[in-house]
Amino acid sequence: MKFSYKFSNLLGTIYRKGNVTFTPDGNSIISPVGNKLTIYDLKNNKAQTLSLESKFNYNVVALSPDGALLLAVNEQGEAQLISMVSCTVIHRHKFQKEVQCAQFSPDGRHFAVAKDNSVFIFRSPGEITGEYNPFVLERHFYGAYDDVVWLEWSSDSRFLAVASRDGSTKICGVGYYNNFRTYMLGGHTDSIVGCFFEKESMHVNTLGRNGQLNIWECSLEPSDLTPKDFKKPSEEPNVKKQKEESEPDSEDDIDNQDAIERKESDTAEKLELVSSDQEPGNSKKPHPFSYRKLGRHFLAIEAKKESYDAHVTAATYHKKTRILVIAFSTGSFFLYELPDVNMIHSLSIAGHAITTAAFNATGDWIALGAAGIGHLLVWEWQSEQYIMKQQGHSSEMNCISYSPDGQYIATGGEDAKVKLWNVTNGFCFVTFHEHSSSITGIEFGNSKKFLVSCSLDGTVRAYDIIRYRNFRTFTSxxxxQFACVALDYSGELVAAGGQDVFEIYLWSMKLGRLLEILSGHEGPVSSIAFSPNPTSTAMVSGSWDKTIKIWNCLESSGDHETIDTLSDVTCLAFNPNGEEVAVSTLNGNISIFHLKTSQQIGSIEGKNDLGSGVSEVDMVTAKKNLEGKAFTSLTYSADGQCLLAGGKSKNVCIYHVREAILLKKFEITQNHSFDGLDDYINRRNITEFGNMALVEEREQLEGGNVAIRLPGVLKGDMASRNFKPEVRVFSVRFSPTGQSWAAATTEGLLIYSLDKGVVFDPFNLSLEVTPKSTRECLRNEEFSNALIMALKLNEPVLIQEVLEKIPFKEIDLISSNLSHEYAHRLLQNISKLLQSTPHAEFYLKWACCLLTDHGNKDNVFQHQTLLSLHESLSKKYEMLNRMCDFNKYTLKVILSLPKKEAKSSATNGNHEAEDENEENLVLVRNNENGNESSDESMNDSNASDSD
Known part of the structure; x- marks a missing residue:
């Protein structure tokens, strides 16, 4: 079995904190998920987490206009410059303090970073600037007296609006310009949330935390502000030299900030005087630079109707459409059209504060994120539809389960929700809310049509995966309080173990009624499992009473066999062959028992492999803390040769069962925003008054967030305040295909899959077997030899090339002549190719011939290979099913159009006929009237003649 598993994706965590940003094409959105970054492709409906990570959670991200560079800064001020082409970190920089915001200029030549009350403008590396040294400081200035909270570039990338927490906004220039000096805008009574330049203009809109919107008009246009000519003035030869001296070369060179700021202002004044000197005969003087307030609007009136203490938490503005989005702490947001400030739309998405908002390039989509519940949505405001609406578990995941084909993962969390995730695209497609308390166990049925979950609310529920509904509820x-759940191989029996009542309950899935209550344990039942063998009805249960019991549920439900484990049982897992069971105990050991003989056949000492770690609030050392650690989740690989184990640690271990040795250890995270990663307490926090980590840290604006957890709380915090969760692995599962495994951790649902890089892994290779000789056999139409040589080289591209050049009529003959080992390898490759190839019928013909000719009597095909083929067929079926449904309904619409046109033409013809009839009637009446009038005239003439 291969062990080159690499981090593949992160599910379950949609958005943590900080700002989100759209890519330049507007089809993807980048979201910080802890110390990782996830890219949601909205066009292709796919989510991908980058493999890079930081030591702390990201809170600021900024993307260059061309989408090639990403600046990501974490909580401690450590910045990473990431190439979005290769998805690698090309440079790192430490700002020493937390960075509030960062922004690239529209032309891509600079990017601005704000920390405390200072703003740093760096030259952006790349072809545009010709500068390839990263983080080259070009200018530094001060925003205001308080922290800078917002940066906004003008459309021409020459000016920068710097908004501060003290309610002021400062307009600064990247260079020095005629008639321009730094200008300060006030008028706000609360902190600034956002400030926005108008398109191709210097007009500014500023928004305060209390909902006050000020609209400012500039006296000059950007074209009126021209750069100063430093060489022209002859009276001041040392001006340029003074300017160069006033600009620091790096961030660390700023020692005396007040002196530097005074020096820059003096230099600007001298340059202003020099540039204002007019030549003789020219009396024209430049216009002064100033701002005028056009209006003041209070936009929090609607939000304060919902809550009196509502305040603005996020805002964004699209310059082209002039649409302003304002989000409030109540979870509602409003759309306004400027400059008239007309409200277009309002919507409430959650009961938690919206912490970030962003427009895409075209202004059609709005991204909104709520950090409190990990909610991220993309909304199309014109059609009022959701493009994406995703929310992870608001607290930790407790349990996970793979579907039989490995296509879906079901997760249960502390928030009483059951979620289904698509492994291929990384999105959650259904959420069940029926439980009212924490989910403790979840299990898929072998038919992939339903799953069951147990909860502390005293119910076990069965969910239909096809119709997305809860169709069975089992109670005692x-x-x-149920702590674990299990399904037998046929899916007819459901068993659940109690946490406060030491009994096991057995229900019938079809009848929905309780069949049996199994008693015998003297402690909480921590884990139960049915035998995966179709011919066996054995069930094994583990308890805190230091025993495991083997039950025969159908033949004699009351009889059982007890095995002492000498320590409390935390979890157990069945071998896929159904003959062995692995049991993890509280002393850190893993014991292997044979089911029929009840004898111990193996033991693994894994306590030292868990790794030590000490929390900030622990009063013991990491070495002493290690004695209380144990594995809390076990799972066998698809072939039954290896065990995957995880527990209260940052490490996940893979053991070889027969040899009882550690094969590989995975460190799931390096995020120091979590607790329990370090082996030693930071001595900087140890003072004469004790550990400063136990002292509450409060923020002024948010009402005081506490950074420590309540005593005795292991999961969540039970209070509405921030805390540092401790790193642990709640559940691990191997994919049925063996190509990946998943772990439910504090970080989220981590997916590790086999490395798909360039790995040369030949099979029975000899000197004459080369790609050249393989293609030579193809040209000579020696298809069997070419296929065997390609399988020996084990190159997927070459195997695909050889397969697709074999004639369709030759498949039966070549398949029957293959040996068993080559047939197995060929079926493995076909199962992978079926996922992406358009030649579905061709590869299905190969799969049918291989399965028919070789069968599986002698275990020719491994179980994981057949499951992989099943997964590929399921994906292909769903894709074709959607396509066929779309085509079917489209054809119905197209076929119905002629009928509608015929009906419309018939109705129009009837209307025309009616109109013609009416015209004919009118003509007849006119003729009749004419005849009557002519008769009357003739009678009159005859009368006159007679007279």
Whole structure:
């Protein structure tokens, strides 16, 4: 079995904190998920987490206009410059303090970073600037007296609006310009949330935390502000030299900030005087630079109707459409059209504060994120539809389960929700809310049509995966907190173990009624599992009473066999062959028992492999803390040769069962925003008053967030305040295909899959077997030899090339002549190719011939290969099913159009006929009237003649 598993994707965590940003094409959105970054492709409906990570959670991200560079800064001020082409970190920089915001200029030549009350403008590396040294400081200035909270570039990339927490906004220039000096805008009574330049203009809109919007008009246009000519003035030869001296070369060179700021202002004044000197005969003087307030609007009136203490938490503005989005702490957001400030739309998405908002390039989509519940959505405001609406578990995941074909993962969390995730695209496609308390166990049925979950609310529920509904609810005669659940191979029996009542309950899935109550344990039942063998009805249960019991549920439900484990049982897992069971105990050991003989056949000492770690609030050392650690989740690989184990640690271990040795150890995270990663307490926190990590840290604006957890709380915090969760692995599962494994951790649902890089892994290779000789056999139409040589080289591209050049009529003959080992390898490659190839019928013909000719009597095909083929067929079926449904309904619409046109033409013809009839009637009446009038005239003439 291969062990080159690499981090593949992160599910379950959609958005943590900080800002989100759209890519330049507007089809993807980049979201910080802890110390990782996830890219959601909205066009192709796919989510991908980058393999790079930081030591702390990201809170600021900025993307260059061309989408090639990404600046990501974590909580401690450590910045990473990431190439989005290769998805690698090309440079790192430490700002020493937390960075509030960062922004690239529209032309891509600079990017600005704000920390405390200072703003640093760096030259952007790349072809545009011709500078390839990263983080080259070009200018530094001060925003205001308080922290800078917002940066906004003008459309021409020459000016920068710097908004501060003290309610002021400063307009600064990247260079020195005629008639321009730094200008300060005030008028706000609360902190600034956002400031926005108008398109191709210097007009500014500023928004305060209390919902006050100020609209400012500039006296000059950007074209009126021209760069100063430093060489022209002859009276001041040392001006340029003074300017160069006033600009620091790096961030660390700024020692005396007040002196530097005074020096820059003096230099600007001298340059202003020099540039204002007019030549003789020219009396024209430049216009002064100033701002005028056009209006003041209070936009929090609608939000304060919902909550009195509502305040603005996020805002974004699209310059082209002039649409302003304002989000509030109540979870509602409003759209306004400027400059008239007309409200277009309002919507409430959650009961938690919206912490970030962003427009895409065209202004059609709005991305909104709520950090409190990990909610991220993309909304199309014109059609009022959701493009994406995703939310992870608001607290930790407790349990996970793979579907039989490995295509889906079901997760259960502390928030009483059951979620289904698509492994291929990384999105959650259904959420079940029926439980009212924490989910403790979840299990898929072998038919992939349903799953069951148990909860502390005293119910076990069965969910239909096809219709997305809860169709069975199992309860016990008295209230029980269920800690684990299991399904037998046929899916007919459901078993659940109690946490407060030491009994096991057995229900019938078809009848929905309780069949049996199994008693015998003297402690909480921690884990139960049915034998995966179709011919066996054995069930094994583990408990805190230091025993495991083997039950025969159908033949004699009351009889059982007890095996002592000498320590409390934390979890157990069945071998796929159904003959062995692995049991993890509280002393850190893993014991292997044979099911029929009840004898121990192996033992693994894994306590030292868990790794030590000490929390900030621990009063013991990491070495002493290691004695209380144990594995809390076990799973066998698809071939039954290896065990995957995880527990209260940052490490996940893979053991070889027969040899009882550690094969590989995976460190799931390096995120120091979590607790329990270090082996030693930071001595900087140890003072004469004790550990400063136990002292509450409060923020002024948010009402005081506490950074420590309540005493005795292991999962969540039970209070609405921030805390540092401790790193642990709640559940691990191997994919049925063996190509990947998943772990539910504090970080989220981590997916590790086999490395798909360039790995040369030949099979029975000899000197004459080369790609050249393989293609030579193809040209000579020696298809069997070419296929065997390609399988020996084990190159997927070459195997695909050889397969697709074999005639369709030759498949039966070549398949029957292959040996068993080559047939197995060929079926493995076909199962992978079926996922992406358009030649579905061709590869299905190969799969049918291989399965028919070789069968599986002698275990020719491994179980994981057949499961991989099943997964590929399921994906292909769903894709073709959607396509066929779309084509079917489209054809119905197209076929119905002629009928509608015929009906419309018939109705139009009837209307025309009616109109013609009416015209004919009118003509007849006119003729009749004419005849009557002519008769009357003739009678009159005859009368006159007679007279």
């Amino acid at each position: 005669p008295r209230p029980v």
